[in-house]
Amino acid sequence: MNDSSVQASTQKLLELLxxxxxxxxxxxxxxxxxxxxxxxxxxxxxxxxxAGLGLEVSIDKVGNVYGRLSGxxxxxxxxxxxxxxxTVVNGGKYDGAYGIAAAMIALQDLQRNFGQPQxxxxxxxxxxxxxxxxxxxxxxxxxxxxxxxxxxAETCIDAxxxxxxxxxxxxxxxxGVTDENGARNDIGAFVELHIExxxxxxxxxxxxxxxxxxxxxxxxxxxxxxxxxxxxTTPMLMRQDALASAVEMLYVLESAAKTAGEPLVATSGKLxxxxxxxxxxxxxxxxTLDIRHSEEDELERFCExxxxxxxxxxxxxxxxLEVTSVLHTVPAPMDTKLSAMLENICRQQVKTYRMMVSGAxxxxxxxxxxxxxxxxxxxxxxxxxxxPEEYTSPEQLVAGxxxxxxMLYELAY
Amino acid sequence: MNDSSVQASTQKLLELLxxxxxxxxxxxxxxxxxxxxxxxxxxxxxxxxxAGLGLEVSIDKVGNVYGRLSGxxxxxxxxxxxxxxxTVVNGGKYDGAYGIAAAMIALQDLQRNFGQPQxxxxxxxxxxxxxxxxxxxxxxxxxxxxxxxxxxAETCIDAxxxxxxxxxxxxxxxxGVTDENGARNDIGAFVELHIExxxxxxxxxxxxxxxxxxxxxxxxxxxxxxxxxxxxTTPMLMRQDALASAVEMLYVLESAAKTAGEPLVATSGKLxxxxxxxxxxxxxxxxTLDIRHSEEDELERFCExxxxxxxxxxxxxxxxLEVTSVLHTVPAPMDTKLSAMLENICRQQVKTYRMMVSGAxxxxxxxxxxxxxxxxxxxxxxxxxxxPEEYTSPEQLVAGxxxxxxMLYELAY
Numbered sequence: 131m132n133d134s135s136v137q138a139s140t141q142k143l144l145e146l147l148x149x150x151x152x153x154x155x156x157x158x159x160x161x162x163x164x165x166x167x168x169x170x171x172x173x174x175x176x177x178x179x180x181a182g183l184g185l186e187v188s189i190d191k192v193g194n195v196y197g198r199l200s201g202x203x204x205x206x207x208x209x210x211x212x213x214x215x216x217t218v219v220n221g222g223k224y225d226g227a228y229g230i231a232a233a234m235i236a237l238q239d240l241q242r243n244f245g246q247p248q249x250x251x252x253x254x255x256x257x258x259x260x261x262x263x264x265x266x267x268x269x270x271x272x273x274x275x276x277x278x279x280x281x282x283a284e285t286c287i288d289a290x291x292x293x294x295x296x297x298x299x300x301x302x303x304x305x306g307v308t309d310e311n312g313a314r315n316d317i318g319a320f321v322e323l324h325i326e327x328x329x330x331x332x333x334x335x336x337x338x339x340x341x342x343x344x345x346x347x348x349x350x351x352x353x354x355x356x357x358x359x360x361x362x363t364t365p366m367l368m369r370q371d372a373l374a375s376a377v378e379m380l381y382v383l384e385s386a387a388k389t390a391g392e393p394l395v396a397t398s399g400k401l402x403x404x405x406x407x408x409x410x411x412x413x414x415x416x417x418t419l420d421i422r423h424s425e426e427d428e429l430e431r432f433c434e435x436x437x438x439x440x441x442x443x444x445x446x447x448x449x450x451l452e453v454t455s456v457l458h459t460v461p462a463p464m465d466t467k468l469s470a471m472l473e474n475i476c477r478q479q480v481k482t483y484r485m486m487v488s489g490a491x492x493x494x495x496x497x498x499x500x501x502x503x504x505x506x507x508x509x510x511x512x513x514x515x516x517x518p519e520e521y522t523s524p525e526q527l528v529a530g531x532x533x534x535x536x537m538l539y540e541l542a543y
Numbered sequence: 544m545n546d547s548s549v550q551a552s553t554q555k556l557l558e559l560l561x562x563x564x565x566x567x568x569x570x571x572x573x574x575x576x577x578x579x580x581x582x583x584x585x586x587x588x589x590x591x592x593x594a595g596l597g598l599e600v601s602i603d604k605v606g607n608v609y610g611r612l613s614g615x616x617x618x619x620x621x622x623x624x625x626x627x628x629x630t631v632v633n634g635g636k637y638d639g640a641y642g643i644a645a646a647m648i649a650l651q652d653l654q655r656n657f658g659q660p661q662x663x664x665x666x667x668x669x670x671x672x673x674x675x676x677x678x679x680x681x682x683x684x685x686x687x688x689x690x691x692x693x694x695x696a697e698t699c700i701d702a703x704x705x706x707x708x709x710x711x712x713x714x715x716x717x718x719g720v721t722d723e724n725g726a727r728n729d730i731g732a733f734v735e736l737h738i739e740x741x742x743x744x745x746x747x748x749x750x751x752x753x754x755x756x757x758x759x760x761x762x763x764x765x766x767x768x769x770x771x772x773x774x775x776t777t778p779m780l781m782r783q784d785a786l787a788s789a790v791e792m793l794y795v796l797e798s799a800a801k802t803a804g805e806p807l808v809a810t811s812g813k814l815x816x817x818x819x820x821x822x823x824x825x826x827x828x829x830x831t832l833d834i835r836h837s838e839e840d841e842l843e844r845f846c847e848x849x850x851x852x853x854x855x856x857x858x859x860x861x862x863x864l865e866v867t868s869v870l871h872t873v874p875a876p877m878d879t880k881l882s883a884m885l886e887n888i889c890r891q892q893v894k895t896y897r898m899m900v901s902g903a904x905x906x907x908x909x910x911x912x913x914x915x916x917x918x919x920x921x922x923x924x925x926x927x928x929x930x931p932e933e934y935t936s937p938e939q940l941v942a943g944x945x946x947x948x949x950m951l952y953e954l955a956y
Contacts, residue, residue: 328776345775349821360928361810361833362758362902363741366801368926373811374797380790388779397774398786399821401814408762408812408831410929418821420774489775513781515773516823 140528146231151223159220159518163263170303176255183238190312193257194270199237201250207318208250209541214259222520229323230255236535247542263288271493273312320497323506323534325522327490329513337529338483339507340472341464344495345422348433349457356449358413373412375449379440393487396421424461424487462495468504475536506533553941559644564636572633572931576676583716585628589668596651603725606670607683612650614663620731621663622954627672635933642736643668649948660955676701684906686725733910736919736947738935740903742926750942751896752920753885754877757908758835761846762870769862771826786825788862792853806900809834837874837900875908881917888949919946
């Protein structure tokens with residue numbers, strides 16, 4: 131792109147991100163939960179915007195919005211690009227929204243500069259990825275890729291007790307949508323542009339991350355049951371202290387994770403103590419484990435060994451252990467050919483880049499087993515995401531847009 | 544006592560405990576928080592009951608209720624016995640209430656059998672000991688012994704935001720109480736009968752615990768501040784994980800406590816994590832430390848060393864540590880002469896007994912520095928207390944009553 135068209139694209143991109151950020155519940159940052167009114171307004175806005183760009187708009191049964199730029203060869207499968215419109219509570223302006231906004235501008239630029247593509251290009255705004263309102267994630271891309279068939283909506287309940295089904299039925303955006311099926315078998319490639327949400331690109335002063343793979347995840351809820359007792363009158367050796375037991379387990383977790391080394395990460399992010407009173411020995415502790423690795427074998431071996439060690443600790447201390455698996459995803463390698471194309475583009479555009487693993491989950495991981503899939507990262511300031519502090523500079527945002535645009539050109543023209 | 548009078552006393556004691564247990568908010572066990580309506584009703588009930596026994600009743604400015612049996616020699620200081628009427632939330636029938644009920648029956652029996660005592664005997668129902676409603680404890684005995692002067696009531700606030708002062712002003716029981724001063728300098732000895740709230744007497748099949756001393760306590764709130772971050776995208780070695788840091792501190796705490804050995808106990812009973820989300824590295828953790836020992840030097844040395852180690856852990860991990868001391872009591876040795884008298888009584892009554900340290904705090908520790916003080920324990924089933932499951936058998940309750948009655952006879956007749 132020349133300087134004036136870069137300026138114009140930067141302007142359009144920043145404007146679009148600000149416009150999207152305005153669809154939020156009041157409070158710090160952006161909060162746009164699935165099927166809420168602000169979510170509906172955001173999807174309506176995008177629908178109108180896509181139509182304004184001359185794209186053919188469609189909405190599927192869960193509220194994914196597509197904008198289609200038909201190619202000359204209708205026999206060839208679609209090149210899909212985009213990301214998710216939902217956010218976490220008090221999230222940032224870029225997570226998800228950037229991938230949609232940049233995709234729309236890329237399609238607009240491509241159409242203006244090169245006319246109709248050979249292969250059909252589509253931009254998608256997935257209805258949901260974060261799992262912030264309902265205890266399930268990838269509701270949008272999961273429908274497209276047949277992870278979900280919709281039956282989950284009857285039993286899945288948000289914090290207010292509303293079922294996912296009721297939320298869909300009541301959503302103003304889904305009124306009148308007649309699409310019966312969300313699944314698609316006509317996708318030839320998926321490309322997602324996203325902020326890194328980590329600190330690696332910033333620390334290494336790199337413009338572009340070419341994602342080689344998305345980690346697999348295991349998430350567990352661990353319940354340790356001991357005996358609540360008086361903190362003053364119960365000798366140390368007569369205790370079945372649920373918190374002291376959990377502490378030993380978490381101490382082992384961290385040591386083992388450090389020993390295993392990168393790219394393994396292991397985190398306990400949530401821990402609750404009962405009765406949670408200063409002078410009562412805890413009788414019960416619930417904590418979560420979140421463990422990730424890009425290699426399935428390594429991930430499985432680590433989790434098995436850790437849970438066996440937790441069990442030994444429980445037996446030794448006379449407490450009981452209950453482990454519930456709440457999330458199990460396998461690593462999703464990106465397509466090596468597409469990744470090599472992205473590397474080439476970065477070299478041609480004289481951009482610094484690095485091959486990297488994504489420690490966060492993304493819609494792209496749902497597509498990876500079904501079609502060639504690629505992911506492009508841009509830096510996140512201080513690695514901060516899921517926060518009103520989330521920030522990527524205009525120059526960094528445009529660098530990602532340029533790589534995406536070139537990639538879509540190569541795939542579709 | 545002969546069999547029929549033992550039976551009569553047992554009956555009266557059990558009845559009185561049941562009557563007191565009825566003054567509670569609905570829910571499991573007994574909940575009778577300071578200055579609530581059920582608390583007022585319980586104190587009114589005791590006031591009337593004491594008057595019915597021919598005792599001269601008085602109420603001091605914080606709502607401690609006294610029943611006085613005047614002695615022949617008004618020059619001699621008062622022999623005081625009793626315990627506290629308040630409970631924890633969902634507590635038991637015996638904690639506190641037993642010491643009041645048994646004292647009333649002891650005075651009734653002594654008066655009936657031996658007439659007017661030489662020295663004045665008084666039973667007291669302290670308004671508060673547990674610290675369950677307001678974040679301060681010993682509000683009753685603390686006034687009598689001048690730990691408190693009442694100025695604390697303006698700034699001390701309960702969970703609903705009510706100040707202690709407002710709770711006092713609104714209490715129906717304190718309407719019309721004109722006493723201006725709670726402090727007393729006319730107490731010659733204090734004797735408290737209480738359930739053990741621990742498992743030692745039951746484990747050793749012993750009827751009576753003669754308390755040699757009450758442990759000193761240190762209670763701290765520790766705040767660990769790290770940096771909240773994405774659990775997937777932040778490598779293990781780039782984390783400032785507040786929970787992992789707290790875990791290492793608590794792991795050290797337990798090891799050090801086990802190494803120190805009895806009677807030291809160290810507990811973390813309360814721990815809270817922020818933001819407490821499975822996929823976010825914790826940015827902040829608050830936890831409590833409760834550390835007790837019967838020797839001040841040992842207690843002080845242990846706490847100093849532990850806090851220094853916590854500080855080293857914080858520095859090593861790049862997190863900040865804020866330690867607030869919220870309770871600091873020194874060990875309270877009981878009067879050796881009074882304890883020897885209790886031992887003698889147990890031998891005379893052919894009861895099994897053991898000298899022991901109280902790991903729990905009691906009103907007696909406020910009196911110990913001011914006048915000869917003694918404490919008698921009876922067993923708690925399975926060591927359970929502060930629970931609806933709290934239980935001591937009628938035989939065990941009466942054994943304690945018999946020892947208390949004999950002790951008061953020796954002191955006052």
